[in-house]
Amino acid sequence: MTGNRESASPGASVEVSGLRVDIDGTTVLDAVGLTAAPGRVTALVGPNGSGKSTLLRAVYRACKPAAGVALIDGHDVWRSSAKEMARIRAVVTQHHGAAADFTVGEIVAMGRSPHKKYLEPDSHYDREVVLAAMHRVGVDGFADRPFAGLSGGERQRVLLARALAQQAPVILLDEPTNHLDVHAQLALLQLLRELDATIVLAIHDIGQALAYADHVVVLAAGRVAAAGDPVTTLTPELLLEVFGVRAQILTNPLTGRPNVVLGLPEEVDSRPVDTAR
Numbered sequence: 001m002t003g004n005r006e007s008a009s010p011g012a013s014v015e016v017s018g019l020r021v022d023i024d025g026t027t028v029l030d031a032v033g034l035t036a037a038p039g040r041v042t043a044l045v046g047p048n049g050s051g052k053s054t055l056l057r058a059v060y061r062a063c064k065p066a067a068g069v070a071l072i073d074g075h076d077v078w079r080s081s082a083k084e085m086a087r088i089r090a091v092v093t094q095h096h097g098a099a100a101d102f103t104v105g106e107i108v109a110m111g112r113s114p115h116k117k118y119l120e121p122d123s124h125y126d127r128e129v130v131l132a133a134m135h136r137v138g139v140d141g142f143a144d145r146p147f148a149g150l151s152g153g154e155r156q157r158v159l160l161a162r163a164l165a166q167q168a169p170v171i172l173l174d175e176p177t178n179h180l181d182v183h184a185q186l187a188l189l190q191l192l193r194e195l196d197a198t199i200v201l202a203i204h205d206i207g208q209a210l211a212y213a214d215h216v217v218v219l220a221a222g223r224v225a226a227a228g229d230p231v232t233t234l235t236p237e238l239l240l241e242v243f244g245v246r247a248q249i250l251t252n253p254l255t256g257r258p259n260v261v262l263g264l265p266e267e268v269d270s271r272p273v274d275t276a277r
Contacts, residue, residue, distance in 0.1 A: 011038035011198035012073035012088055012169040014059065019068035021054050028054050029222045032068070036200045036215065038169075041193055043209040043230070044202040046219035047243055052202035053094075055219070056174050059200070060091045072170055086114035089170040090163035092156070094178055104150070104158050105143035108134055111165030133164035137191065152179030160188070164195075173201040177208065210234055210249070211257040218242060231258050240265070 014036035021029040029051045036042040044052040057063035059070045061077055070077045073088050090111070111133065112126045122130075134140040137157045142150070147158060156179055163171050173192075177185040185205075189212040192199050203209055209216055210230045218226040218233065220242045226233050231249060239247040245262045252259040 010169065010196045011040070013038050013071075014042075014170055014198060014200055015071045016055070016059065017069055019055070019058060019070065020066045021051075021058055021063055022066045023054075023063075027222060029058070029065070032219075032222070032224055034200075034217055034224070034227075036170075036198055038198050039196070040214040041199040041201070041212060042215045042217065043213035044200070044217050044219060045204075045206060045209050045234075046225070049221075050219040051222045052219055053174050056172050056200070056202055060089060060172050061085060083114055086166070086168070088168055089172060090166040090168040092159050092163050092171065092173040092176055094175050102147050103143065104139060104145050104147055105130065105134070107147050107158055108139075108161045108165050111162040111167075114166060114168075129167065130161075130165050133161040136164060137161045137188075153181065153184055156180060157184070157188075168197070170198045170200070171195070173199070175202055175204065177203065177205065206234060206239065206243070206247075206262070207260045210260055211252065211255065234260070 014034065016032060016034040019029055019032040020027060032051070032055060034042075034055070044055060046052050054063055058065045059072070059077060061082065064078065072085065075084065075088065077085055109122060109126070109130050112122065112129065116126070131140065134143065137160050139154065139157050139161055142154070142158070147155065150158065156176060160176065171192075176188060176192075180188060185208070189208055192201070193212055213230050216227065216230045216233050217224060218238065225242050226238055234249070236247040236249070239245055239260075239262075244265065246265055248261045250259050250261060251257070
């Protein structure tokens with residue numbers, strides 16, 4: 001029912017222990033631990049402000065923790081060089097910080113930088129990797145378009161292509177389905193499951209976490225509330241406690257994957273249902 005893959009894909013482990021992050025004198029994460037197995041999809045879920053994005057930022061060296069350790073493939077991310085980390089982990093954030101003057105093809109080609117010397121030109125292999133990454137996420141027709149002229153969803157796909165071109169064994173994604181329409185969301189999540197990489201993503205949609213993740217970590221108020229298999233972890237009792245919603249876990253009749261029906265604790269719709277619509 002969980003939809004777990006039968007065997008693990010290549011990838012590298014991500015291990016976090018005792019992580020504490022303080023921002024402006026406030027503890028945002030406290031004693032947080034996380035284990036993401038190689039080749040699996042690990043979803044971070046939790047209410048707004050629970051610390052999902054901060055946890056990812058601490059793992060990809062954007063927010064230095066006050067205590068604890070984060071390891072990728074056994075390497076301490078804060079004791080390793082930026083280039084060393086770039087070879088083993090790629091990042092897709094919510095904020096599109098790429099320079100406006102670059103084309104889509106140039107943005108995706110930046111993913112090859114960790115594997116090259118300074119000012120080293122692109123090789124035939126580099127160009128093949130870039131083209132394959134763009135094709136896989138459906139932006140190969142955008143190569144000469146300016147990145148700044150794309151929609152939010154198109155930019156998100158381009159940044160995923162850049163991550164794929166990086167060929168890192170770990171990909172960290174912060175709300176990757178933001179700005180995408182429903183078809184693009186499902187296609188992206190299915191693609192992530194098919195990649196030969198370890199995936200760690202923060203995601204709001206509980207149903208998508210249930211359907212596409214192999215492992216979930218539930219954050220609440222900066223601490224880990226629960227972690228484990230999605231179906232056995234995201235129980236109605238936990239969802240009520242952490243998110244304040246009623247829930248029923250069902251099987252999606254279209255896909256056979258688990259899904260969730262949510263409602264407010266006191267919500268009752270007494271309006272008659274018009275079955276003719």
